[in-house]
Structures are given as C-alpha cells and as structure tokens.
Amino acid sequence: MNKHFRLSGSTFQKLEELGVNVPVVVRRAGLPQSVVQQPRVLLKTSELAAFWRAVGEVSTNPAIGLLMGSESRVDKFHPIGLAALSSENFGLAIDRMALYKQLSCPEEIVQEKDEQEWSIQFHWLLADEEPQVFIECAFAWALSIARIGTGTRISPLRVELMQERSHLKTIERHFGCSVVCGRPRNAIIFRASDSQRSFVTRNAELLCLLSPQFEQELQQERENEEFVDRVRIAIQEKFTGQRPTVEDIADMLHMSPRTLQRRLQDEGSSFQKVLDEARHRLARQYLNNSLLELNEAAYLLGFTNANSFVRAFRTWEGVPPARWREMQRERAVQ
Secondary structure, three states, X not given: OOOEEEEOHHHHHHHHHOOOOHHHHHHHOOOOHHHHHOOOEEEEHHHHHHHHHHHHHHOOOOOHHHHHHOOOOXXXXXXXXXXXXXXXXXXHHHHHHHHHHHHOOOEEXXXXXXXXXXXXXXXEOOOOOOOHHHHHHHHHHHHHHHHHHHOOOOOOOEEXXXXXXXXXXXXXXXXXXXXXXXXXOOEEEEEHHHHHOEOOOOOHHHHHHHHHHHHHHHHHHHHXXXXXXHHHHHHHHHOOOOOOOHHHHHHHOOOOHHHHHHHHHHXXXXXXXXXXXXXXXXXXXXXXXXOXXXXXXXXXXXXXXXXXXHHXXXXXXXXXXXHHHHHHHHHHHO
16 A cells, blocks of 8 residues: 555654653654654654554553644644634535545445434544544544634544554543444434534635635545545445445446446456455454354355354465454454
C-alpha cells in the first residue's frame, strides 16, 4: 500500500499537553524522531495504525483517545474540522467529514438513516485491526463538531463498539449515553432529526475558501491511488454475507467487468486474488471482535459453513481462527 495520510503536527502538541511522552510514542511506533519536527507528516497506513496503538500503550490514561478528540475552541480545529463547522447543519457536516477524511486517515464514514435513528459508522479500511484509541478519538471529535456547531450539549442515543473497553463508564459519561461493546461495527447513533440541526458556526464564505483546496487534493489522491486498492476497498464494502461478483464491483467502480479484469491484470493481479486478500483482512477484523462467533464471521465473509472458513484461515495464517484469536488476546494482555 503506497498511499500516505497526513498526521497533523498539532497531534504531537496535544499529546504533550495531555502529559504523554511523545518521543516514547514515536519510538514505540517505529517512526523516526524527526517526524515531530516535520511541518507536514505523511504516514503509510501501517505507520498510522502503529502510531495510534503506541499512544494507547504509552499513555497511562485509558481514555486518552477521548481526550485527544475533544475540543471546545473553534480555533483549535484543523481545516477539515473548520469545513465541517462551516456547514449549514450537522448532517452536511458529517457528509463533508466523510469526504475529506480520506485525506487524513484510511477510514470510511458510513451513514445509515431510518425514521428514528441516524447511525454514523467509522470503518478502518486498509489495516487488519482498528486502533481503539483512534476510534474513540474519532467519536469524540465528531461529538465536538456536533456540540460546537449546534451550540448545544447534544448527545447520541448510544455508541456501539466492536471491542470491549475497560473504561466503559468513562466513555458513557463522555458521550452522555449508553455504550454497547461486542457489536459488529463501530458507530455513533443519533436521532434521525439530529441531522437537520442547524449550525450556529455556519460560514459560507470560509467554506468557499476551503472546499476547492480539498477537492483538488482529493482529485490528486484519486489519480495516485493504485487500482488494486480501489478494488479491494470496494470488495470490503460489498462483503455482507454474500461474496461479491466481478460484476458487482465493476458496477461500483463505473466500468465494465472486462475493463476491471484487464486493469487488475495490468497491475499483476486478478479479481480472485484481490477478493481473497479482502476476505483475509476482513477475517482478521471480525476475529478481533471478541463477541462475534466463528460461524457468524464465516457467514459475513460469504463462506457456506464454518469448516470452509477454518480451512481458508489456516491457509492465510497457518493456524485455525480460534487459535489466532487466542494469540491476539494473549498479545493484548502482554
């Protein structure tokens, strides 16, 4: 994966303000100490994930992610946050966050809405495991946008997390709602009507200044993005209990199946190879959800039965999924 994502220089400053030893974090993440002095830090997906995991390991506060994502002053937000705050309402702010977030992290924001609820899901796309600290930071950041933008103490209906948390009560107090762990997704659920809440911070002039810059950067990122990665992401998004076909993915990418297969071949790959890799990544992600049963993971990955999943996973990792999950738990304890 060649794509790089920006890490704001203010991240290091905020860590220091919160009493976290930045040089130790950088060293634990396997990054050069020089990144702290760089005006524009660009990290690969694996490096970014390692950085956020290191923050959680070095900090003595289990709620460090909530603190990192919380902000009460508009002038402390970076440009993407300012663009969100300049929107007309909360729903449009999330739309802009979902679009521009591609520049700062390999994470997708997926929204689902019915008559009662509006769920905002944060899905880490190109890494095997979503760093818990970053997920909490992202949730807290979205809530800060909502509260500053609306000028109210808006709270979600609930928060859903894939992995268990030792500081569950702290998270509940922060968001002002119940938090449910062991869910198949990381999501904040608001009332459907909350999406229409007007922003007192809306600023059309500022938005007109910021949007063209972001659009230009997004276009450049799309041109530089490897086609194999685009196909893999599309497959991961489509994998919901049924194995997506080449026709499904070609339709998502607005091209014919023949063109999709030819372009993959040009990059030395094939649809089956990318499909298998996407399945492997999702399998690791699902197994890191401690409350998701193996047969449930097998279903989500499109396997006809658990035995087929076990055989495939053994081929990928050299061990059966139950043993791999146990090894991850042992590593987390250590």
